[in-house]
Amino acid sequence: MVVIDYFLSLGSSVFVPLVLILIGLVLRQGVLSSIRSGITVGIGFIGLGLAISLISNTLEPAVNQIVERFSFNLTVIDIGSGAAAGVAFSTLIGALIIPAVFILNLVLLVIGFTKTMNIDIFNYSHYAFTGAVVHLMTGSVVIGVGASLIQATWSLLSADYSAKKVQETLGVDGISIPQGYAASTVPLFSILDKVYDRIPFLRNSKLDLSHLQGRIGMFGDPVIIGAALGIILALLAGYNFVDGANLLMGVVAIMVLFPRMVKIIVEGLLPISEAAKSFFNKRFNGKEVFIGLDSAITLGLPTTQIVGTMLIPITLILAVILPGNKVLPLGDLAFVAFFTCMATIIHNGNILKTIISGVINMIGVLYIASWFAPYFSKLAANSGATDIKGQTTALWNGNVFDFILANIARFGIVGLIVLIVITIPIGLYVKKVTSTPKSAE
Known part of the structure; x- marks a missing residue:
């Protein structure tokens, strides 16, 4: 625990650059070039952290005000991803x-x-969360760790599957996104993308940002869109002019700053990407290896920001009208963009497809987070991480991989064997699909 706590205490702005410097040295990038790349990425992550804190400082008060103003009567409190991750890491698993x-x-x-x-x-x-829930269900550390490792494997396979689209969208070779939540949405968004291709209205839709700007000019500019979204949120929150103007400026700042920070990260990653291609071409017959990064690097995409902001009030409405939902979105509501970021990648930035997929995904998130509430509340109580009375959860818990794994692994060793049997053909399929030459696609 001391070693783990030490690594976690470094933060992504220190740990990730150190790992990237090491990777650069292994790839023969050169000492100074490796240091520059790693530190540049670290600067980008510091910038992302500031932008994310801007989301917290700007949007969370508005979200809380909207919830209070409309008196939503839901019994399970969403305490947010930060607290949820703390609960997960505080367990034995x-x-x-x-x-x-x-x-x-x-x-x-x-x-x-x-x-x-x-x-x-x-x-x-x-x-860790999946494993801790399975441990709670079965009493077995082995089964709990096994479920965690299978989820990690699924996330890696999902990252492999979506890697080329991630690289094309962000303009950086040699990266992928295995982040625990983002990876779990790739199968859903990929299936929906194929469904949309069978619906003429959606198949022919060209509603991305460039198309929007071409049709409505300055009204399609991210700054103007951000201002409009800020006004809508301010009206929902019942803000006065001063608070509303500050909210508007905060939303616009988010729309502008995220892309700038991501560009800094990309600047640092490009030399490492080139070094990796050269290294593996020379020594492993061109074998591909991707650096798996946080999904935060996708938040600079305008479609993600636009749809993520639109989904804030939509998610609140869904929470109220969905039969059987118990979760009051709160802690994670300002960060809904994280829940839909891979839809932007899979749907090639199409705003219409991304918002439809985002709504479908958030319905699943609310139901799964509701299902996990009793287990999460027990884990939170055991860890002493929260003193909130009654049941708690987080939208962060609404992970379909978590849900599938927990429901199968609860059957003990038999469930674990079933999951391993399922994983092998999935891995072979992903390997086959990702090995297909572009000319044959």
């Missing part, structure tokens, strides 16, 4: 999961079952 997943990743990379090396250690908390 959480103490074991970082070295276990890291070793597994290396083994899978060596045997060729994945192309992704996941250095996004801070988001291993998703795997």
Whole structure:
């Protein structure tokens, strides 16, 4: 725990650059170039952290005001991803999961079952949560760790599957996104994308930002869109002019600053990407290896920001009208963009497809988070991480991989065997699909 706490205390702005510097040296990038790349990425992550804190400072008060103003009567409180991750890492499984997943990743990379090396250690908390719930259900540490490792494997396979689209959209080769939540949405959004291709209205839709700007000029500019979204949120919150104007400026700042920060990260990653291609071409016959990063690097995409902001009031409405939902979105509501970021990638920035997929996904998130509430509340109580009375959860818990794994692994060793049997053909399928030459696609 002391070693794990030390690594976690470094933060992504220190730990990720250190890992990237090491990777750069291994790839023969050169000492100074490796240091520059790693530190540049670290600067980008510091910038992202400031932009994310802007979301917290700007949007959370408005969200709380909207919830209070409309007196939503829901019994399970969403305490947010930060607290949820803390609960997950404070468990016995959480103490074991970082070295276990890291070793597994290396083994899978060596045997060729994945192309992704996941250095996004801070988001291993998703795997810890699944394992902790399974441990709670079965009483077995082995089954709990096993479920966590299978989820980590699924996330790696999902990252491999979506890697080319991620690289094309962000303009950086050699990266992927195995982040615990984002990876779990790739299957859903990929299936929906194929469904949309069968619906003429959606198949022919060209509603991305460039199309929007071409049709309505300055009204399609991110600054103007951000201002409009800020006004809508201010009206819903019942803000006066001063508070509303501050909210509007905060939303516009988010729309403008995120892309700038992501550009800094991309600047640092490009030399490492080139070094990786050269290294593997020379020594491994062009074998691909992807650096697995946090989904935060996608938040600079305008479609993600627009749809993410629109989904704030939509998610509140869904929470009220969905029969059987118990969750009051609160702690994670300002960060809904994280829940839909991979839809932007899969749907090639199409705003219409992304918002439809986002709504469908948030319905699933609310129901799954409701289902996990009793288990999460018990874990939170055991950890002493929260003193909130009654049941708690987080939208962060609304992870379909968590849900599937927990419901199968609860059957003990039989469930674990079933999950392993399921995972092998999935891995072979992903390997086949991602090995297809572009000319044959």
